[in-house]
Amino acid sequence: MHRSFEEDLDKLRTRLIRMGSIVEEQVEFAFRALLEENAPLAQLVIERDEKVDALDLKIDAQCQRIFALYQPVASDLRLLLAALKINNELERIGDMALDIARIALEVPEVHQLARNVGLERMTKAVFTMVKHSLDSFIGADVDLAKHLVSLDATVDSLEREIFDHVIGFMQQQSRWILPGAKLVVVLRALERMADHATNIAENVIFLTEARLVRHRQLEEYPKPEQQTPPIS
Numbered sequence: 009m010h011r012s013f014e015e016d017l018d019k020l021r022t023r024l025i026r027m028g029s030i031v032e033e034q035v036e037f038a039f040r041a042l043l044e045e046n047a048p049l050a051q052l053v054i055e056r057d058e059k060v061d062a063l064d065l066k067i068d069a070q071c072q073r074i075f076a077l078y079q080p081v082a083s084d085l086r087l088l089l090a091a092l093k094i095n096n097e098l099e100r101i102g103d104m105a106l107d108i109a110r111i112a113l114e115v116p117e118v119h120q121l122a123r124n125v126g127l128e129r130m131t132k133a134v135f136t137m138v139k140h141s142l143d144s145f146i147g148a149d150v151d152l153a154k155h156l157v158s159l160d161a162t163v164d165s166l167e168r169e170i171f172d173h174v175i176g177f178m179q180q181q182s183r184w185i186l187p188g189a190k191l192v193v194v195l196r197a198l199e200r201m202a203d204h205a206t207n208i209a210e211n212v213i214f215l216t217e218a219r220l221v222r223h224r225q226l227e228e229y230p231k232p233e234q235q236t237p238p239i240s
Contacts, residue, residue: 013078017087020070024091024098027063028142031098031105034060035138035201038105039131041112042194045119053109060102067095083218090215094145097204097211101138104197104204111194117187118194125173125191130166134198134205137163141208150216153209163202167195 034053041050071092074080080088111118122128137159144153171192178188214220 013074013080013084016070016074016078017084020067020074020088020091023063023067023070024095025142025146027060027067027095027098028145030056030060030063031102032139032142034102034105035135038108038112039135041109042119042122043128043131045112045116047113050109050112053105054113057102057106060099064095064099064102067091071095086215086218090211093211094208097207101201101204104201107197108194111190115187115190117183118190121174121177121184121187121191122194124177125170127170127191127194130163130170130195130198133159133163133166134201137202137205141205141212144209144212145215148212148216150213153212153216156209157206157213160202160206163199167199171195 034056037049038053040046041053071088074088078084137156140152140156143149144156174188174191174195177184210220
């Protein structure tokens with residue numbers, strides 16, 4: 009039974025890494041489709057979304073199976089909890105990539121407006137966050153995860169700046185109203201992608217250091233050995 013448990017955990021890790029790889033590509037292709045007016049890439053993102061959803065369900069079911077069969081504890085339990093959460097974050101990132109790909113296909117003028125307002129700066133930052141969040145999980149790199157958490161504020165700042173540019177174009181010429189409205193949706197999707205990547209990094213920290221990092225700065229959280237023991 010012990011060997012089967014380890015095999016199940018290894019299979020779970022493999023599937024989660026595969027899920028991450030597919031989602032990372034979905035994000036890259038969606039961004040390129042938007043900025044390069046690449047309709048075939050946008051269509052590819054749309055067609056592959058079913059693969060992301062199917063893998064999401066497999067990972068979720070596998071986690072439930074391991075819980076039911078082995079009742080894991082300690083680090084194995086943390087791995088399963090983190091896997092469930094990371095899988096959910098990846099599926100949500102995949103949904104955002106799908107939304108962006110659909111906009112790239114449906115509103116041709118959005119490509120030019122995206123370039124006019126310098127959207128590439130934000131897509132690069134978001135893609136870096138998504139990639140680094142996955143790299144931190146694969147390599148159990150807690151330092152990379154902590155660095156990534158601090159990058160979220162940069163994306164938020166870019167969103168505000170580019171949003172103002174988009175509104176300026178919409179006010180100047182009516183032809184930018186529809187693509188501008190769609191680009192605002194894209195900006196929101198990008199900001200949410202960054203949030204999901206941050207959540208993955210926080211789960212890597214939880215998995216590696218056995219401490220929760222949510223909604224606060226990292227330095228506010230003591231390491232496990234620094235925590236005050238509970239009063240008995």
